[in-house]
Amino acid sequence: MTLKDIAEKADVSMMTVSNVINGKHKRVSAKTIEKVNNIIAEYGYVPNLSARSLTNKNSNIIGIIIFTYGNNDTDYLDENPYLHIMLQTIEVELRKNNYFTMIHSIVDKQDIIEFSKNWNVDGIIFLYPLPDDTLKALVAENICPIAVFDSRTNLPEVITVCSDDFKGLYLSTKYLINHGHSHIAFVSDYKENPLLTLRFNGYRHALEESGIPLRQEYIFPYASTYKEGIAAGKQIASLNTKITAAVTTADVSAIGLMEGARLGGYRIPAQLSVTGYDDLSLCQYTSPKLTSVSQNIRQKALCATDLLIEKIQTGTVAQSPHAVLDVEIVERQSVLSLI
Amino acid sequence: MTLKDIAEKADVSMMTVSNVINGKHKRVSAKTIEKVNNIIAEYGYVPNLSARSLTNKNSNIIGIIIFTYGNNDTDYLDENPYLHIMLQTIEVELRKNNYFTMIHSIVDKQDIIEFSKNWNVDGIIFLYPLPDDTLKALVAENICPIAVFDSRTNLPEVITVCSDDFKGLYLSTKYLINHGHSHIAFVSDYKENPLLTLRFNGYRHALEESGIPLRQEYIFPYASTYKEGIAAGKQIASLNTKITAAVTTADVSAIGLMEGARLGGYRIPAQLSVTGYDDLSLCQYTSPKLTSVSQNIRQKALCATDLLIEKIQTGTVAQSPHAVLDVEIVERQSVLSLI
DNA sequence: CTGAAAGCGCTTACAG
């Protein structure tokens, strides 16, 4: 069943059917519209979007780049704890705006370009930050509007949506200070990572603001994983310092930290208060339940999607293309008040 | 840059370029192949797959139906704890086989049909079971090969991939029995749900096999959520029965159960042993760490994808279209041995 | 081994 078939059944031209389908009602009489619509419904006609893409030079397809893969096939698994929320939120929002969602993994920049040309993709969303020069190269190719999460690039052509990472760690550090802590460890391998560096700066700022010295020996450069968290916890427990609290840059890291400190003989939070980052649902499943910094992931996903759609449809975005969303601290049980 | 442009630059016909691109090397001389490939590389030509779809009547697009949505926009969030692993695994496998992956949510059967016609989708994967009559109706429409997870339909036209749910609860129940438990609660609202009913049957079978009577009062029909788990745990703690252990059909339910029992004054696992189901990564983050039944999700995802590809390419599948994958119990700390 | 032509199912000027 094609447009042509419908046209024949309705005894009108293909163009008329096309106009009815595309809502160009100015160009067709009400009577014809009804007749055509009835026949479309009767035969269950659905337009072929490949054909439409071919003529229109756009596809209504948005590509979502879900990860970059290296050599190991399973490297990627479990990496992005937000993947399902992001994907679901983005897909629903795109669908509301008549876009279709393709997911795609890549190995390098070239993959992205090929992919976008293959389907005349209308826009691309990267679920994770890319190096600035990769983004720049992509912009130079001028393939389609691009949105990226958690990138700090200032390229005006790319839409970025971040959360306020500086504030995130400022809040968790401040929260500990407000509860009487002043010997606060920072557990994260932040150097080389712009996002984590921002969080570190938030930590530092909170200390400074309260006149608490920043001590190098309170900085524990462990990666943000459960396993590394355990190692950090063990180390802190074995060190016999004055540390009474630790901030982290990931919930799994914080959970590992609690576990490691416990293995080192500490009671949590009695001897060590801990804060997480991400506010994953598992924060409520640990004991003590984990106090954490929450990014509103749904809001981030919607923001990126809406900006991208705006850019696709109008060629530009009214506000800044670089959105920074607020964060907040979610209080649970992993911090002991010393006052 | 189109096929035609390449043909002109190479001074051959479009057909020759097409044959080179599609690897039909029998029909082109080695010299021509090289010449054409060089020009393709030089200009970074990438074929337009919409055009190809249009001629070929197939698209190399596989649709993945990620969820069905109701009235509430955010109902779906957090529903499928495996979504990210499934999606990533499937996408990589499809990509290896030259397919592209579209994700799509639906509100009803009609959506699926429209979607598949829109893009001439080559196959569809449902990430969650659909009612048998919906599947039957879909098969009747004869749109494309279909694969479904966790459906027990016996329609030979649809590929199903399940894990051995009967065995799953048989294993966890048996595990408790082997550790000296005989008063074992079953916590799950299994009725009306075919998958959970299979798990219940596994529980029942393990009891029977060991000559332990099945007691109605040991069955707690709570939904498989954290919140309901808490309620169940509180109830069990308040009941003062001989129950020393409980099996569940979800990790979050088990975690809630431990929490609820604790709130009711129980120590876990000293007074109540608990097993989960799914072996989510959060099992290792709770205390005690949760013993759980593991389905190999990656394997399930690969199995469904490979069967679907086989069916698309050969029109049928060599083995049974209904795969049931093995499960195993992952031992941690939530079960106390009474012997 | 290579080419010219038709056709896939749409939309868009251009006419009337």
Add this chain to the structure above:
DNA sequence: CTGAAAGCGCTTACAG
């Protein structure tokens, strides 16, 4: 308000 024709970028018989 409606139609006939061209064209989007491919592939596939059909010829040579």
